Amino acid sequence: MAGLFNRKKSDPMWDHFINRPPADPDSDLVAALGRGGEGRVFPVKSNEPDPVVMSQNLKHLARWWGADLVGIVPLPPGHDQVVTPSGDAEPEDAPSDAQPDSGAGAPTSNWFVVVCALFSEYDPEVAKGTGGQFVRQRGAVVVQHLGAFIRETGFRAAKATFDPIPLAESAGLGKVDRQGKLKEEGKLKVDGKRGYVHVTQAVVTNLPLAVDNPAGPGQ
């Protein structure tokens, strides 16, 4: 909707908001959101939820918090992801091998990646201003909320430390173009141009979830 109005024409200051990087790095809240650390896992596990229902609920919540596309894939082997216990409160029946397998072999069956993609009017790689970077912040918020919610249900969750774009393609969220960006083909158009989807981050969790069909569209 915002793209229907050319703010640049009606507001000569808009370009500054979008493109001019802040003079003070402290203006960037994305770093602050990641700096505070993850909360503990709630000591009481929620009733074992049905993976399909839980996946639907997680996707619903992620979209409500601002994600445009959400997909779930199993954590493939070889991803160097460490999910720390995050505090002193451990779930009673936490598996002893709580860290996902980072070696080669079959996909780790009990760890999943929830990939969130957010649409942006502006490419955060190019637009370095507060407005241009805002999509990164929105992504950080979605991931923060998702991870926190999963931890509060008694399961482990942490922000993915690897590049989730290939997994987004596996989850059916779109196609990765030659520039390494995820595009949801033919759907989003802004200002007469083809819009793009910017994959922000993902959450790795051992919460039992139902994975998306890689051939089908994400949610």
Add this chain to the structure above:
Amino acid sequence: MAVNVEEKSPAPQGDHERPLDSDNGTSRPVTVIPLTPDFGRSARVVGQWDSVPASESPHEKNKRGELGKPLFNWYFNRTSVDALSRIAFPQSSADQRNTLQHHVARAPRSKVNPLKPLGSDPAALSRHIKRVAEFLGAGVVGIAEVHPSMLYAGNQFFDDGSASIGRDKGGKDSPAVTAAKYPYAICISTVWDYEMAQAHRHHLGDHAYHFSQAQMSLIYANLVSYIRELGYEAVQNKAQPMPVALAAGMGELGRNGMVITEKYGARVHLGDPILTNMPLVADKPIDIGVSDFCKVCKKCANTCPTNSISVEDKVVHNGVEKYKINWEQCYRLRAHVMEFWEICLTCVTVCPYTKPRAWWHTLAVQTLKRTPKNLRILTVLGLKWLDDTFWGTVPRKRIKWAGYDTGIVPVKKKKGESAAAAEANGHGEAADPNGKIGYYYPLKENTRRFEILKERQERAARSK
């Protein structure tokens, strides 16, 4: 005449002047600020007012234990039984690091840019700031000229869980000095999800409330950083949101003590306004007929489970004529229902202005707005009848959302039967299928309100 910033107790009438901020301090245009601020028709200053000390706000009193042990424990020692509630608000959490507010509150404070890259054109800056706020997610944005009556006496307000921790802890200026230092206030609101707010007195309603609060703390933090980036000062925790929102034309004060906006009704969340020395153009109070409607409607007063909302006319409180709610009675409920829900929201939900954004809502508000004041009673009666007929006296809608279910059988209307009649016939009632967490549990509607009032009057008459 230059303003005497040391003035402690402003006179009730007359105007005074204060210098506007300018780029380099060489030219200081002088503007006249009325000592009686304009809050619109819904709240009129009619006498001597005093700035309210921040220490007298409900949460602050509670933190000192002045409201009793149950509320004290509710504030400091609660952990919600609901997983989503535990990440929605720091006071409900098991670990505050799982809440967004915790991280936003601890974000470093950016410095004021010594340059002013966008200049100091007030009209252009005002337009720009409003667009930026909307881009960041604000629902309604308004700018008000700061008046000392809008500021806390004591000049600062710290509330755990807000974006205020670690910020602006200095400041011993009087409200008059602060108003001169920061001539403008920017107030924004986030909007509660309409469907979820229908699930009042349920965890779903809590989520609509608390997550919009989290979003708002993020928007405010971004906006403060951006204003500093533009070379101007921006501070929070000094102004009361309600008077700023009224003066900024964001809405009018309703009988339920909430700011009622034109687009979203009462389902908005106001945060701590930003005070700034950025040259801006202040908005004016609006008139969308709230005073006229509230005089007749009284839906919120009739349905308030704690009788906190008065059915009587406006009263003069602290020199301001307005509808006054009994906040303490409202606040005290929380400790006793926290197992089931945290925020009541019934007065917001029943308000006829609180509707989804649709053409018919806009049409209704615009019709009332454009009706001459002396004829508004007719429009109000018509709109009230429409609201009762189509929406019922109390909205009772079954909401299913992300695994939650409010668990009420929706109002089943027979052909030709109004929603209100269906409720009266008992179709709106439903057993709580989930035992403890369900719609309206554990309170019932305050249907005996008028009988209670009548009984009280009779008792008083007998005692005389």
